[in-house]
Amino acid sequence: MIKASVQPNDGLIVVRNIVKSFGRLLVLDNVSLAVEEGKTTVIIGPSGCGKTVLMKHMISLVRPNEGEVYFKGERIDELNERQLARIRVEYGFLFQMGALFDSLSVYENIIFPIQQHHKITDWKAIDELVKQKLAMVGMDGFQMQFPSNLSGGQQKRVALARAIAMDPNVIMYDEPTTGLDPIRSDVINELILKLKRELKVTSIVVTHDMKSAYKIADRIVMLHEGKIIADGDADHIRNHPHPVVEQFIEGKIGEADLAALRHGGTKFQTQYAKDDFK
Amino acid sequence: MIHSIGVKTIDGVANLGRFAIFATRAHVVSLKSCFSPKSYSLIWAQMNIIGVHSVPVVMVTGAFVGMILALQAYGQLASMGLEEHLGVLINIAVVKELGPVLAAVMLAGRVGGALTAELGTMNVTEQIAAVESMGTDPVRYLVTPRLVACLLLTPVLIVFADLLGIAGGYFVSVIQFGINSRAYIDFSAQGVELWDLGTGIVKGFFFGGAIAMISCYKGFTCKEGAQGVGQACTEAFVGSFMTILGLNYVFAVVAKAIYSTFWPVQSLL
Numbered sequence: 001m002i003k004a005s006v007q008p009n010d011g012l013i014v015v016r017n018i019v020k021s022f023g024r025l026l027v028l029d030n031v032s033l034a035v036e037e038g039k040t041t042v043i044i045g046p047s048g049c050g051k052t053v054l055m056k057h058m059i060s061l062v063r064p065n066e067g068e069v070y071f072k073g074e075r076i077d078e079l080n081e082r083q084l085a086r087i088r089v090e091y092g093f094l095f096q097m098g099a100l101f102d103s104l105s106v107y108e109n110i111i112f113p114i115q116q117h118h119k120i121t122d123w124k125a126i127d128e129l130v131k132q133k134l135a136m137v138g139m140d141g142f143q144m145q146f147p148s149n150l151s152g153g154q155q156k157r158v159a160l161a162r163a164i165a166m167d168p169n170v171i172m173y174d175e176p177t178t179g180l181d182p183i184r185s186d187v188i189n190e191l192i193l194k195l196k197r198e199l200k201v202t203s204i205v206v207t208h209d210m211k212s213a214y215k216i217a218d219r220i221v222m223l224h225e226g227k228i229i230a231d232g233d234a235d236h237i238r239n240h241p242h243p244v245v246e247q248f249i250e251g252k253i254g255e256a257d258l259a260a261l262r263h264g265g266t267k268f269q270t271q272y273a274k275d276d277f278k
Numbered sequence: 279m280i281h282s283i284g285v286k287t288i289d290g291v292a293n294l295g296r297f298a299i300f301a302t303r304a305h306v307v308s309l310k311s312c313f314s315p316k317s318y319s320l321i322w323a324q325m326n327i328i329g330v331h332s333v334p335v336v337m338v339t340g341a342f343v344g345m346i347l348a349l350q351a352y353g354q355l356a357s358m359g360l361e362e363h364l365g366v367l368i369n370i371a372v373v374k375e376l377g378p379v380l381a382a383v384m385l386a387g388r389v390g391g392a393l394t395a396e397l398g399t400m401n402v403t404e405q406i407a408a409v410e411s412m413g414t415d416p417v418r419y420l421v422t423p424r425l426v427a428c429l430l431l432t433p434v435l436i437v438f439a440d441l442l443g444i445a446g447g448y449f450v451s452v453i454q455f456g457i458n459s460r461a462y463i464d465f466s467a468q469g470v471e472l473w474d475l476g477t478g479i480v481k482g483f484f485f486g487g488a489i490a491m492i493s494c495y496k497g498f499t500c501k502e503g504a505q506g507v508g509q510a511c512t513e514a515f516v517g518s519f520m521t522i523l524g525l526n527y528v529f530a531v532v533a534k535a536i537y538s539t540f541w542p543v544q545s546l547l
């Protein structure tokens with residue numbers, strides 16, 4: 001078993017020996033991780049391994065059964081809602097499904113976090129800000145739409161605009177590029193890089209998209225069956241000796257999964273010959 | 279068998295405890311936000327949805343209660359020559375019991391169902407977590423406006439139900455059965471006391487609180503998926519309905535005790 005020892009001040013956000021289970025399902029089993037300030041940490045791992053749960057611990061949306069979570073050296077997993085508000089305003093959190101408020105328009109969604117913490121007097125400036133944030137994700141002009149009228153990828157991008165509306169110091173992206181076309185994905189990658197470069201933002205990114213991970217990551221952490229099994233920069237992960245890691249990053253199917261599929265042939269017909277496209 | 283009964287009991291008690299914590303917190307937060315102008319616009323919006331839009335159904339309910347009481351009771355009283363006392367019977371029944379309870383049940387269906395479905399959907403699509411992640415207390419943002427609106431407006435809606443119940447009874451008695459209007463009103467005025475009307479309206483406060491708390495709690499603890507939301511709505515309605523009936527009984531007992539303590543002379547008469 002890999003056991004890392006971290007101290008509360010080892011990073012901007014530190015999770016220490018956390019154990020989390022839902023009923024009988026053990027999701028995180030003694031995970032420790034210190035997230036360095038101003039860097040981009042990417043968390044990878046198979047579906048359902050607890051990446052989202054780990055990320056939610058870092059903003060105290062989920063509380064651990066055991067272990068501690070620290071933000072700037074201060075323990076946050078025991079704070080109540082009101083005390084957490086002070087800390088959460090420094091975060092931007094992009095939910096896996098967007099989690100836009102469907103009773104509010106795109107515009108209202110984006111000003112929501114601002115409205116909650118400031119009294120808005122200068123609406124011109126706010127209009128400008130919303131326009132700018134939406135433009136960053138390529139969604140300017142959709143201000144008056146409602147989330148239910150947007151496609152999944154569009155909702156995701158509006159949600160990202162909302163997450164960065166308050167210019168947070170820490171941004172957590174839960175699968176920012178899932179559901180986007182390859183070009184949009186790369187726009188998001190560039191956005192993450194830009195925010196790090198220009199505003200020194202600390203980013204934590206959960207993703208399945210290895211291309212994106214290699215591009216944006218300062219550090220990649222792999223979670224598997226509730227434990228961290230790999231940790232290092234892109235090159236380290238690319239050449240990792242662990243078979244599970246290797247299999248995951250190359251997207252190779254395992255023997256057991258293959259066996260389950262080995263029924264029936266995969267012959268198919270096409271309507272076109274190769275030469276038709278010449 | 280015994281094991282499963284035990285597990286169910288413990289679950290039930292734990293759930294009740296969580297509900298109590300939730301309800302206490304909601305009330306404390308609501309009380310606080312009554313003094314912060316920032317939440318007024320949210321409360322106002324909910325009052326519109328919960329209160330104003332419920333007026334028609336509650337009025338229709340009240341009117342039919344009054345009318346049906348008149349229709350059914352007339353025969354009995356007329357056979358004893360007491361038809362002019364019909365007003366007392368109808369109005370006491372409407373103002374004291376049927377108006378408040380039926381209005382509350384209508385609200386549990388109309389408002390409670392919508393509340394649970396809305397909050398439940400927000401819960402399963404992580405919108406509640408999103409509110410939280412932006413440093414806003416979801417209880418303050420989502421529960422408080424709904425609770426305050428229910429608390430303040432259920433009594434008002436009961437007044438509407440009472441009003442229409444009284445009017446409905448009057449129309450059927452006086453116009454359909456030809457009872458002397460003057461006598462009907464005089465007997466009613468003698469028979470119905472301010473106490474009856476008052477207790478009926480005060481009950482609304484408790485019913486409103488119960489509806490809001492149960493519906494919001496069910497929404498907040500809703501299980502995943504469409505089925506989870508559906509189940510939460512059903513549980514919220516059944517829970518609110520039972521609680522309304524239970525509270526109503528408790529309230530009647532308490533009100534009787536208070537009444538006979540403070541109006542001993544009248545109750546002897």
Ligand SMILES: Nc1ncnc2c1ncn2[C@@H]1O[C@H](COP(=O)(O)OP(=O)(O)OP(=O)(O)O)[C@@H](O)[C@H]1O
Pocket residue numbers: 022025027045046047048049050051052053054096
């Ligand atoms: N609130 C919850 N209640 C019960 N179980 C939960 C809850 N949240 C997560 N789980 C369980 O925890 C496990 C890990 O979930 P998580 O969402 O972290 O996975 P993930 O790694 O983000 O997967 P994906 O890549 O598919 O998003 C899952 O098996 C899930 O069923």
Ligand SMILES: [Mg+2]
Pocket residue numbers: 051052053096174
């Ligand atoms: Mg996830």
